[in-house]
Amino acid sequence: MSPPDPARFRSAMAMLPTGVTVVSAARPDGPAGATANAVCSLSIEPMLMLAALDRGSRTLLAVQAANHFGVSVLHAGQEQIARSFATKAPVAEKWDGVAWSERSGIPAIDGALVWIACELRDVVAAGDHVIVTGEVRDLATGEGEPLVFHGGRYRPLG
Numbered sequence: 001m002s003p004p005d006p007a008r009f010r011s012a013m014a015m016l017p018t019g020v021t022v023v024s025a026a027r028p029d030g031p032a033g034a035t036a037n038a039v040c041s042l043s044i045e046p047m048l049m050l051a052a053l054d055r056g057s058r059t060l061l062a063v064q065a066a067n068h069f070g071v072s073v074l075h076a077g078q079e080q081i082a083r084s085f086a087t088k089a090p091v092a093e094k095w096d097g098v099a100w101s102e103r104s105g106i107p108a109i110d111g112a113l114v115w116i117a118c119e120l121r122d123v124v125a126a127g128d129h130v131i132v133t134g135e136v137r138d139l140a141t142g143e144g145e146p147l148v149f150h151g152g153r154y155r156p157l158g
């Protein structure tokens with residue numbers, strides 16, 4: 001059986017609606033963060049989160065160096081943040097004009113629907129990505145609707 005081509009794989013999986021997060025980590029000279037939807041809860045006992053980050057992600061380097069990472073689940077009104085954190089703009093520039101706070105030593109996007117702080121546990125190479133898991137150390141929840149990504153577009157829920 002010959003495998004389907006990567007473009008077909010990509011567009012097939014674009015049919016799976018997901019939430020949109022910013023995975024973040026502290027660096028000595030400021031925060032790092034990337035838009036990520038390959039993020040999920042993994043285990044309850046112990047409480048673990050999972051994120052898959054591209055091998056070339058600068059945020060991945062920051063996560064490994066800091067040994068901690070944060071997951072900010074974006075609110076429906078935070079599409080501009082999702083767009084900006086999906087770029088390769090200079091790491092510090094991504095945070096310009098973005099309201100954020102340091103929580104448990106990790107940068108968090110203000111106004112996010114959910115905030116989860118993790119201590120890095122596993123780093124597993126997987127194809128062109130690296131799977132990181134983290135033990136949940138802190139969390140906070142807000143109110144409102146999530147930002148959704150589906151069919152290559154940002155959408156509000158419903």
Ligand SMILES: Cc1cc2nc3c(=O)[nH]c(=O)nc-3n(C[C@H](O)[C@H](O)[C@H](O)COP(=O)(O)O)c2cc1C
Nearest residue numbers: 034035036037038052053054057058059086087088
């Ligand atoms: C909706 C959306 C979801 C994304 N999900 C991921 C993801 O799960 N993992 C990842 O490594 N990159 C993902 N990306 C791409 C990164 O945001 C992008 O490569 C970014 O430039 C990485 O920034 P960094 O190098 O500063 O870490 C996603 C992009 C978009 C628009």
